[in-house]
Amino acid sequence: xxxxxxxxxxxxxxxxxxxxxxxxxxxxxxxxxxxxxxxxxxxxxxxxxxxxxxxxxxxxxxxxxxxxxxxxxxxxxxxxxxxxxxxxxxxxxxxxxxxxxxxxxxxxxxxxxxxxxxxxxxxxxxxxxxxxxxxxxxxxxxxxxxxxxxxxxxxxxxxxxxxxxxxxxxxxxxxxxxxxxxxxxxxxxxxxxxxxxxxxxxxxxxxxxxxxxxxxxxxxxxxxxxxxxxxxxxxxxxxxxxxxxxxxxxxxxxxxxxxxxxxxxxxxxxxxxxxxxxxxxxxxxxxxxxxxxxxxxxxxxxxxxxxxxxxxxxxxxxxxxxxxxxxxxxxxxxxxxxxxxxxxxxxxxxxxxxxxxxxxxxxxxxxxxxxx
Ligand code: SAH
Ligand code: SF4
Numbered sequence: 001x002x003x004x005x006x007x008x009x010x011x012x013x014x015x016x017x018x019x020x021x022x023x024x025x026x027x028x029x030x031x032x033x034x035x036x037x038x039x040x041x042x043x044x045x046x047x048x049x050x051x052x053x054x055x056x057x058x059x060x061x062x063x064x065x066x067x068x069x070x071x072x073x074x075x076x077x078x079x080x081x082x083x084x085x086x087x088x089x090x091x092x093x094x095x096x097x098x099x100x101x102x103x104x105x106x107x108x109x110x111x112x113x114x115x116x117x118x119x120x121x122x123x124x125x126x127x128x129x130x131x132x133x134x135x136x137x138x139x140x141x142x143x144x145x146x147x148x149x150x151x152x153x154x155x156x157x158x159x160x161x162x163x164x165x166x167x168x169x170x171x172x173x174x175x176x177x178x179x180x181x182x183x184x185x186x187x188x189x190x191x192x193x194x195x196x197x198x199x200x201x202x203x204x205x206x207x208x209x210x211x212x213x214x215x216x217x218x219x220x221x222x223x224x225x226x227x228x229x230x231x232x233x234x235x236x237x238x239x240x241x242x243x244x245x246x247x248x249x250x251x252x253x254x255x256x257x258x259x260x261x262x263x264x265x266x267x268x269x270x271x272x273x274x275x276x277x278x279x280x281x282x283x284x285x286x287x288x289x290x291x292x293x294x295x296x297x298x299x300x301x302x303x304x305x306x307x308x309x310x311x312x313x314x315x316x317x318x319x320x321x322x323x324x325x326x327x328x329x330x331x332x333x334x335x336x337x338x339x340x341x342x343x344x345x346x347x348x349x350x351x352x353x354x355x356x357x358x359x360x361x362x363x364x365x366x367x368x369x370x371x372x
Contacts, residue, residue, distance in 0.1 A: 004061045006035060007133035007140060010182035011189055021056060029191055035063055036136075036192035039144045065137030066091075071145075078337045081142065085110055085134055089127050091170050093138040095146065095162070096337050101199075103164040106138040108180055109171025114205050114240050116225075118270060121170040123306035129176040135183040139165060139193065164199045168223070172240075174207035174214070184218045197221065197261035203268065208244040211252040219259040223266040223297070224249065228276050229284035237276070246288065254292060264293040270301050271312035271320060282323035289329070296324050296331040 009017055014028040030049055034040045043049070043057040066083040069090055073079050079095040091107035112119070113126035139162065146161040165187055167173040173180045180202075186192045187200050203223040204211065211222070226246075228234035234241040241249075253265045267289070271277045285296075298321055301311040312320070317333055324331040 003059075005131075005133045006031060006061050006063050007065060007137050008131060008182070010132075010185040011191070012185075013182060021060065023053060027053065032186075032189065032191040036140065036186060036189075037194075039140065039147065041144075064133065065141045066134050068141065074337070076337055081138070081145075083107075083134070083138065083141075085130065087127075091130065091134070091138075093142060093169060095142055101163045102161055103166055104139055104142050104162045105166050105168050106135065107169030107171055108135055108167055108173040108176050112171045113175060114172050114238065116205065116227075116238050117236065118272060118301060118304070118307050118309050120304040120306055123304070129179055130171070132179045132182045135179060136186050139187065143193075160193065162193075163195070164201070165193075165195060166201045166203065166223075168201070168203040172205055172207065173202050174204045174210035177210050177213065181217055184220055188218070188220075201266070205238050205240050206244050206249045207240070208248050208252045211256055215256045215259040219256070219261060221262050221266070222253070222256055222260060223268055224253060226267045226269050226285075229281050229288055233276060237272075250288065250292060253294070257293060264295050267294055267296050268299055269296055270299045271317055272301050273310040273312045273316070275309065277312040277316050277320055279319055279323055282320045283327075286324065286327040286329070294329060296321075296329055298331060298333045300334065300336055302336065 004017060006014065006017075011028060011032060014031055015025045018027040018031070019025060027049070030046070034046045034049070040046060041063045043054045043061075043063075046054060049057075066085050068081050069084040070082040071079070072081075077097045081093045081095075082090045083093065084090055089110040091110055093107060094105040096103045096105065107130065109129055110127035111124045112121045114122055115125075116122040143161055147159065167180070184200060184202070187195050188197060197220050199221075201221040201223050202214065203225060205225045214220070214222075225238065226234075226249075227237050228241075228246075231241060231245045234246060244252075257263065257265065269276070269285075298317060300317065301309055303309070303311065321331045321333060
């Protein structure tokens, strides 16, 4: 029998698994706390677990996150890890410290099948879904790497570093729902990461039926990548729109609000010069979202090697934001972080596109690079 990877299980999964070994359900809680709350990866260190069980665990289970291929630090404090998920595939995770929070941006798929025109991940095509272990493993590993060494820690196990998680890395999370759901549950579980629902944000390009399922199963904060005020343009930019057009997407957002931990939906809108940044388009957006509690997050386009789009000029960004704001919608413009390590949105796949040469170029173990 293959060893189980305990990072694949949320509380229910782990409970069922320990019971299959003939153990009591409370063992699952002990394991959750050791693995996720304390960041322990060795069964031998789990001192309140009976020795006989520790020995069984060592033969029947592993705690295995994807290995780190590269670790890059940016001058602005942003840090980016490249995880080797096998078969020449790699996914990225970005850590963004700010004054009042520390956010981890994680990936859910190797590649993406949606194929948005402006996105480097989309250009790469779809390779495969990540497993729950590969998804939660990004948070598990980041916490372990960022926490101070055990000897300099404050006693107790509540010394988490990461306060917010966003599913905004590579992939469309709602096209990998079965693996994403247990990962979300672990993020929220008090015996694991204990994050509040408002501090976990799932970003989707608009998988309407799965937005409804998420509302039932695990309503976290929702961000929707809108990028256009009308179907003709959105069909081009976000091909999933041909299946789930804007009216259906907005209706799903309204339904989600009845369950959401926040009383608004966040719309992400990349500004592409001369494509979707005209003042008339801002006004059209206002009409479309009329009566829907929402905020807009305007994202300066990060140029990728794969598209001919250009970033909108700052005056245009300002004018666009002003129209939305005057229409009564809270609007923010995302600050670009980690530019010097290609950690900005949509650039994540930039370094890994040429899959065949990936390992040759990067080498095997952890390498530090970057400017900090
Ligand atoms: N697939 C999901 C989540 C991952 S993409 C989604 O599309 O929402 C996360 C965000 O990065 C999305 O809003 C996406 O539109 C944005 N993004 C993609 N490529 C980008 C680029 N080149 N510049 C800026 N933002 C980009
Ligand atoms: Fe996929 Fe999101 Fe990129 Fe679109 S923007 S291709 S949905 S990762």
